[in-house]
Amino acid sequence: MVEILQVGNKVVQTNEILSLLARYQLMPQFLRGLMIDNAIAEVTCTPEExxxxxxxxxxxxxxxxxxxxxxxxESQGMSEAQLEELAVRPLLLEKFKHATWGNKVESYFLSRKTNLDQVVYSLIRTKDLGLAQELYFRILEGENSFADLAREYSDGAEAHTGGLLGPVAISQPHPALAKLLSVSQPGQLWPPRSLGEWFVLVRLEKFIPAQLDDAMRRYLIDELFENWLREQIQKLGPIRSLWSSEDSEPEQ
Structure with missing residues (x-):
């Protein structure tokens, strides 16, 4: 049996690697690293880069x-050449991402735009329908501000911000809230709605349409890459150990 690593008094054998990766929950990172190395194997950069x-x-x-x-x-058990490869790896990965998905961002953005638009909205939630209805009319008639009533009566964490939430992607809130916000006009206050165990008051404060700027372009390219990488790892199927009969035989 081949001994491949010694740490203190512990000698790690070849056939222990997979079980150790699983024990330390490192298998996903290991497979991710393998797939990235394979993807960037043919990518090059200049000596200056x-x-x-x-x-x-x-x-x-x-x-x-x-x-x-x-x-x-010495502390990492690495050579200077290995450190250099580690340093260049992110650059090669970015080159791979842009070469693979850079010309697909525009169409992908259009397909994702409705989920990338952002909203700022105000929310009050309570389990008391009567209270929710009372608060709705007090806000509607201008007796109290939404923020003041949210601080006093809302049972969620939004009470600490006067009910104000966002900006967040419109897909982030509960689907029922997201649907309501998608058809709202800024300043529109909706009557109490049942949402699970809660009754909620919601008002759209601001709608922020997504734009394909540099930050959004980077975000979408990263998203396309992560989707691709997840698919590649899933295609690998079960991870199996392959040992020769000589390796599997106990030492005499």
Whole structure:
């Protein structure tokens, strides 16, 4: 049996690797790393880009002296070449993402836009229908502000913000609330609605349409990548150990 790693008095055998990854809940990260390495295997960068990435990694790790770098490498069990590869990996991954999905962002954005639009809204929730109806008319007739009544009567965490929530993606609230907000006009107050165990008052404060700016473009490319990566890992199927008969035989 091949011994591959010794940590103190513990010697890790080849056939223990998968069980240890599972025990420490590292299998998802391990598979993710394998799939990324496979994806970026053919991606290249210039020597200047590689050097810039390496220097940036040294700065982030605060390895500003040769002594600090040597000590860190020893503590991680890495060589300088391995550190350089680790530093360049995010750059290669970004190049892979943009080469694969950069020209698909516009159409993907249009298909996702209704879920990317954001809203700011006010909410009061209570389990007392009579109270909810009273609060609705007090707000509607201008007797009290929504914020003051939310602070005093709302039973949710929104009481701490005067009932104000957002901006959040319109898909984030409860589906029934999201549907209501999607057909609301700013300032529109809805009568009490049943929502599970609650009766809620909701008012749309602001609608913020999604725009395909640089930040949104990066977000969508990352989302497309994560969807792809999840599919690739699912395609792998069960993870099995493959050992030769010699490896599986007990030592004499």
């Amino acid at each position: 590689r050097q810039a990435a390496f220097q940036s990694a040294l700065a982030q790790l605060q390895l500003t002296t040769p002594e600090a770098k040597t000590a860190w490498l």
